[in-house]
Amino acid sequence: MSVTAPTTRNLITDYYDVITSAVDQCGAVPGGPAGTPGFAPGFDLPELTPAVREYYSAATASWSPLGEYGGHHLQLLDLTANPGTQTTKTFASMVIVARAVEYIRRTGTRLCIFTPTSGNKGVALRDSVARAYAARLVTPQQLSIVVLAPQSTRHKFRHDALAADPQSRQVNPLLRYTGSDPEGVKSLGRAFVDEYAATMHDKHGVTLWYTLDLKNYLVADAARAAFEADVAPASAARPRWHAHAVSSAFGLLGYNLGRDVLEAAGKASPADRPGFLLVQHLGTPDMVLSLRHGSFERNNCPTYTLDESAGTWTQDKDPHFPAVTDDPTEVLDPTFYTHRPVTSPAMNALIERHGGDGIVVSRRECAQRYPAARDWLANAGLKLPADPEQLREWSVVMALTGVCNAIDRGLVPVGHDIVVHGTGSYSNDFAVADADAEVSTVADVVAAVLNRW
Known part of the structure; x- marks a missing residue:
């Protein structure tokens, strides 16, 4: 296969107007006042000064052809370029932090972002x-x-710039959750x-911002469509x-929101809105179950039979x-940890309308x-280690595997191209961060956090 140079853009600075329009399109508004549990700053972003452009400089993405498989043209949207x-x-986290920067500039308020995470979101917010x-x-x-991250994803956290500097580390703690359910x-x-x-x-003059609201992420991911x-x-x-490896x-x-923005502006046609292929692992197949059966119940998973000679479990009833x-409840990557995601009805409706599968x-x-x-x-510029055991993040490999399996099993209609969203890939090549505290209760979090300011 020949190597084709990818086309690269900065997903934030090149599409700042699309992100702003996405805010309006989805009706995103500020949360409650400072000091309340529902606080969230507005969606105003800072002017693109040289310093702000420097901040956004890692928000690059690339588009490359991958070749053909089973009569289908495959393309890669590589979203993994930020080395941090x-x-x-990266993209949603940079926009979240940029909103915080603009709010601080306008109000003088001291902000502390508080985020639970399976891993990657927390890494990206710290990097931002x-x-x-x-x-x-x-x-x-x-x-x-x-x-705040579960102990099962300890291997995903890098010893980063916040951990390396004592002053930064003091006010940017990494908490490891020791409870049984990640x-x-x-x-x-x-x-x-x-x-x-x-x-x-x-008492401490710090405003907490709990950032899990869906719209915090949708508006940045709208740039993918642009x-x-x-x-x-x-x-x-x-x-x-x-195609996308998914948890929620x-x-x-977010991509679909971007399509809404483009179509409303006459820059894309509703007639060519793509369908979606959801790719999941056995640990949390909830979105696929919801799509296929209208329920999250695991009794809709196929029954596996143990092949004692091979030590594997097999089934041939459900493609x-x-x-x-190796395990019918296998956790392939603990990044994907969400059960019963509230986003399933919206995703199901999109697939019903535009096509797709799981x-x-x-x-x-x-x-x-x-x-x-x-x-x-490799031909698209994304390097994987020779040994898959060195992978610490399986998202891209999961997505490609899901695409190939879906094609082989006749789940993808004839004549359809597939865009693979390369959402994560890293290996065993960085020092793992030490947690600043282990917690399992609110009292533990209080003890770990309140005395830092």
Whole structure:
């Protein structure tokens, strides 16, 4: 396969107007007042001064042809270029922090972002805060972040600039949740902000911002649609699906918001709106179950039979699930940890309207596809390690495996191209960050956080 130079854009600075229009399109508004649990700044972004452009400089994405598979043309939207994150979470995180910067500039308020995360979002928000410091947009006394992550994703956190500098580390703690359910970080984080937002504001002069609201992410991901329209516009004559490894499908919903913006402006046609292929793992196949069965119940998963001679589990009843796996409840990547995502109804409706499907993959299937996937991605400029055991983030490999399996099993209609969203890929090549505290209760979080200001 020949190597084609990717087309690259900065998804934020090149499409600032699209992000602003996406805010209006989805009706995003500020949250409650400072010091309340529902506080959120407005969606105003700073002017694109040289310092702000420096801050945004890592927000690049590229578009490359991957070649043909099973009669379908494959293309890659690579969202992993930021070396500080190597995931798509860069873009929304930079916009979130830029909003904080603008709010601080206008009001003089001290802000502390509080985010529960499975891993990548927290890494990206920390990276964005560090970049804001480096660009001299804010100081650690003005803006800080508390990240709460489960112990199962310890390997995803880098010893970053915030951890390396003692002053920054003091006000930007990384908390490791030791509870049994990784998704418990969400309820614990919410409970802390609900109970202590007023205390942080009144006694410490710090306004907490709990950032899990969906619109915080949609508006930045709308730029994906603008990039596509710019460099490889869809065509009704050649239908297209977008494939994405998902937990809650924020990225695809953001892309769809971008399409709404473009179509409203007459820059894209509703007739060529792509369909969507959701790719998940067996640990949390909830969106695929919801799409296929209208329910999150796992009794809709196919029954697997143990092949004792091979030590694997197999099934051949449902092409939307792995044919072979080492474990029918396997957690391929703990990034994908959301059960019963509230976004499923919206995604189901989009697929019903525009076409698409869902598929679940196993680690064994990803390993079988790995050599070919590695070659394809190398030709597009995305390097994978020779040994898949060195991967710490499986999103891109999951998405490609899901695409190939879906094509092989006849789930993708004839004549459809597929755009693979390359949302995350990194390997065992960085020092893992030490947590600043281990927590399991609100009292633990209070002890770890309140005395830092």
